[in-house]
Structures are given as C-alpha cells and as structure tokens.
Amino acid sequence: MAKWIPLWLHKLSSPPVFYGFAGKLRPWAITLAILLGMAALYGGLVLAPPDYQQGDDYRIIFIHVPCAWMSLFIYGVMGIAAFIALVWRIKLAEVVAMASAPIGASFTFVTLVTGSLWGERMWGTWWTWDARLTSELVLLFLYLGVIALYHSFEDRRQGARTAAFLALIGIVNVPIVHFSVNWWNTLHQGSTIRLLGPSSIAPSMIWPLLTMMAATKFYYFASLFGRARTDLLSLESGKDWVRQIAENEVRP
C-alpha cells in the first residue's frame, strides 16, 4: 500500500463500504439536483432578460452549455477511473468508469440536439462540419464505443478493462473539443465563461447558467451512485456482504 494515499480512501474503494456511502449520499444528490435545476430553469427561462442580439432564442444556452460541460467532465472522470482500473485493477474504478459512460453519452447527445436546434434558429443550419461540432460528435462515438466494447465480452471484468483502454485513449479528444474554437476558424463561437479573465455574459444571465452547472453535477453523482450500486451488487453477488443485504430485505 502506498503511504501517501490516506487510509479512508483505501477503505472507500472496497465495494461494501462504497455501497453504503453511495446509498447515503444519493438522496441528497437527487434532492440538490432537482432543487438547483428548477431554480436554474426559473432563473434562465423567466427571470433572465432577453439577449441584445439573439432575443429569447439564446435561452437554450441554459441547457446546452451545462450539458456540454458535463459531456467533457464525465469523460474526464471516466478516463481517470479507466487509468486506475488498468494499472491497479481496482474493481470500483472499473465500475465507476463503465457506469459513467451511458450518463456521459446522454449528456453529449443532449448537447448535440440542443446545439442543432440553436444552430437552426441562429446560424441558419442544423449541422455543419466545423471543428467544434465534429469533435463533439467524435466524443459521442467514443462514449458509444466504450459502451459497446464493455458489453461485447462474456466476462464483465474483462470487458470493463478492454473498454477502459478505449476510454483512456479517447481522452485526447477532450482538450480538442475544448480548444477547437481557438485552434481553428469555426462557425461555433468561442468560450463565454472563462476561468481566467472576465466572462462575456451579464450577471443576470450567468447565475442560472452556473446553478444549472451545479445541478447537472449533482444529477451525475446521483445517477453514478445508483448505477455503481447495482453493478457492485451483481459483480459481488456471491459475497457475504451481498447475501447479508439480500437476507435483510427478505426478513425485515
């Protein structure tokens, strides 16, 4: 055991401990996701003023941009989990990586659909092969590839490790998606929110956007915890701790 990793982190990676931990946090994450999501929708669709250039059509930003951030964030989490799964063969890391893929794919799909609707209204086209749009589509295919590879093996742990390899290699696409608007001339506009320097969006519009970003994060954790719990139960179905849970369910 490496000395620099705290003991509680080692404990958390054991399936029964994580099962309990995720089960406790999940209701909180769901509640926060719903409350923040509703506040953000109200702020974005009702309170925020129309844009000077795009009128009311810009309001799709409150769905499109948080989903786009999540599509990259989840890929990052999946890539890191895949790396841990490949080197240390930790079962929980495999589960987290494989449970993240469908959630990330959904966010990517929503990003592409809402972006397409927005593009039709503002640019005048549903789709164009510029660098941002193309790299985001590649991201969707990477997610789908990871999901497909995972399910094409009889042995689930073997499938998880093979798919983790694809997930890890695909991580090079994440910076490409993010920087595509700076590296190439694209139809897609540049980043509005900057970590360094001022953001080019009015305060009355930025708070619903950031609230929605928090809501999507909580939704992801809630969904991930739920999926990881069921996966752990079926992977460890022969173990004592699972039998214990099953017996408690039968005889309350």
Place this chain on the structure above:
Amino acid sequence: MNPTRQRRLTLIIAVLVAVIVASALVVYALQQNMNYLFTPSQVQTGEATRYKSFRLGGMVKAGSIQRSNDSLKVTFTVVDASGAMPVEYIGILPDLFREDQSVIATGHMDGARFVATEVLAKHDETYMPKELKDAMAKAHDGKHIDESATPDKQSL
C-alpha cells in the same frame, strides 16, 4: 508498488504519450489546411484558388445590402480587416443576418464576385440584456460591442 503494477503503469503511460504525440501532430497539421473559412483578404491573395467551392467569412459591410424587388436575390459586401468581397445570394437569409454581422457564405467565385449557395450568420460569445448593450454602445459612441468586450479574440 509491485513489479506487475509498475510494468502496467509504464506500458499505459507509454501508449498514452504515443497517442498524445500522434494527435498533437494531426492537430498541428490540420491547422494549416482544415480552415473552415477564408476571409476576403485571404481570397484576394489567392489562398483559395485551389478550391472550386469554399466558405467565405467576414462582416457584412454597413450600407452594402441591396435586395432585389422581384426576387429573393440579395447582394452585399463581406469585409475583413484589409479586404472586401462582393457577394451575391438567392434565397432566404437567417434572422441574424444584418449590417455589421459576421456571416459565413458557401459558394464559388464568378469573376471578382462570390456567388453564395448558403449564407450562415455567426454570433459572438457575448450575452447581455438589450438595455445594457444600448447603454454600452452609447458610452462607446457607437463602437461595436464585441470589439470592446473581447479584445483578445479577433472579431470574426
């Protein structure tokens, strides 16, 4: 760390580095010839001559839009920092199309004119209420807002 994990770690990092180097090279190579569009000055210096059909991007020059009375034909001038190009288009323009708006037109050259088959409007990454925009425009004496708000980005 035990030897098996050490070996796996080295192998995976080596693969990852190889993939990153490969994609960095691809990105670098594509930067030269994966440009989504050409600006009027690039077209005038002959950079687009090897393409039969290409995209032209720039700002619609103020006062240059002329609509035909009996058809959907529109002519306007697309400008960038140092060039200008007359464009002809028959069809429906996007809602955002107007003077001083960034547009991207797909089409081909016909003599000195650019005949477009599709015109798309590009918007910037600035979002603000209309009242704020009016107030800022007044303060800047009519200066266009995206130039003042985002000096680090070229206005196209």
